[in-house]
Amino acid sequence: MENSPSDYVLVTGGTGLIGSHVVDNLLNRGCRVRMAIRSQAKANAFLASRPGRSSQIDFAFVRDLTDAGAFDAAVDGVSSVIHVASPLNYSCDDNEEGLIIPAIKGVRSILKASLGSKVRRIVMTSSFGAILDMGRPEGQPWRYSAADWNPITYKEATAPGTTPQDAYRGSKTFAEQEAWKFMETESPSFDLVTLCPSMVFGPLATPPSSVTDLNESNKMLWKVLSSVATDELPPCRFNFWIDVRDLAEIHVQALKTPAAGGRRYIPVSKEPFTYQMASEYLQQEYPQLRGKIATGEQGVKPHVEVDHEPIDRDMPIGSHIPFRQTVLDFSRQFEKFLSK
Template sequence: MTRTFLTGGTGFIAAHILDKLLEADHSVVTSVRSHEKGQWILKNHPGVSKDKLSYAIVEDIAKEGAFDEAIKSDPPFDTVIHASSPFHFNTNDSKKDLLDPAIIGTTGILKAIKRSAPTVKRVVITSSFASIIDGSKGMRPGYVYSEKDWNPVTEDEAVQNASLGYRASKTFAERAAWDFVEKEKPNFTLATMCPPLVLGPIIHHLQSLDSLNTSNQRVYNIMSGKAKEELPPTGTFLWIDVRDLAFAHVRAASMEEAQNKRFFITAGYFSNEEIADIIRDNFPERKEKLPAKGVKGGGYPEDGLYKYDNSRTKKVLGIEFKSLKESIVDTVKSLEAAGA
């Protein structure tokens, strides 16, 4: 049985990774910020024994040495999946709220593994398409993004606003991880997952719909009437279902072929207009709250759009992507179950 340490188990993506790990017969310890959150995870998995699922408290991943004690285990860990990193734009201090947690959290856990968990052989880190795309180039029609691309954002740009701060946090954190492996020559290999917008059902603990993860916020806004008069710009036109992304993490943690590789994980294109159409077609009872078909906004850019190369993900990890329809329908159902 593989023993795995998962960071941030109450997060939107990490909660799905946790379930995929348990399905794959891993023994999992997940980090949480409080005993309350840890107990919620245990209560949400009532049939899972203590030797298969437990938690460790890591209150602040941006503190040096935050993971030093949590990473020590008996029996020892074989694998680490680091999925804990902030994704929001609600900040006036990008360094404190975005850059430090992402960068220090990533380098901190790698240092802790090397220092205190020599049995760990494989590490998987949740990065982002934000570390690939060059936002300064706009829609860049015809250009093909792949794992070879790196966002050229600078430290000066990173503190200008929250959007740049988020993209920089993912870029700098992932670069720091690859630099660590190159310079420190640890016993473990590294794989990084670079998804664009992540959609799909919520299974993590949600205090209220006000604390909904940023990516699913757009689905909630459309289904609840906040975009009835005009659909907002789509922004990033690539997406992935959270369950496919979670599966990719677990596959990367178990496959020799995935070691020391980046993975650009996307199912393809989407638009807010398509999301509205799917909700309208599958939830007719919400028709009065939804924007009418053909309403202004939410479509694709008239001048074209960048392309993508997800061949490594399909070839190495063997992912068969869920459709946008399946993802949105399941997302809406989960949001309705949460009170939307």
């Protein structure tokens, strides 16, 4: 499936960290983009930050992605879909209602809407959380691949004592499984590619107005940058990550790569990360903060790996952005919010 400047792509979640970089990548290639968006105010703000792009972008207003038929108008006329949107609210009172059901219904809604349309491919942003087995013993050697699935059950994910983080991993697992089940039972004219990234770091595509604009991964970098010496580093159970700009490129490559159809990928950098590394890079960049930024020892876990071969074979993007550059590009964007 070769991309061309005439391609018309629907992007959901296009104002978020990942989605906005995906939209910009597509625009820079000359593609037309339709954004599924909640309000005219959000549409106006997005266009205002991208002068000269209004001829390439139009909007479909989808106030609730879980509504039946929510995407029916949005898919009309587009040739492909990049479905990034998914609820992520760690402060919700009910994990099932706030995280799990919306994720499943959102996937089901956009897949059903695409039946009988001109859509030829859907690229879906899943998560490494849909692959990760949190019950695997610490220190046990393992190489994660696209064949792995998070073994969490629906009952476990919706239990009252389940953490929002585990419920979120469950939501991504069940939503992706719903997508593959749909493909098997409906045999639609379009194909599906799912991407399962781990921690996603990097600068925002739209200049931030406050630290409330941060995604969960970048919140951890902000915590390191805005910490004090007595603070502990955020926990780092695994060392897998990817720069959001590389991830956006992989989303677009997934649209144009014929071999990617019907496959699942784990897009992560080959360079490991720890928050100790982030702390050291930040102290080098901001010597005035030395002795203030939290420090600690966080080793890389060499016994846990990811199979890079499928994505290197099908969607090579060259050298990934190094973690140091990612951290500093992020910090330079957010340093203005540091307390004086």
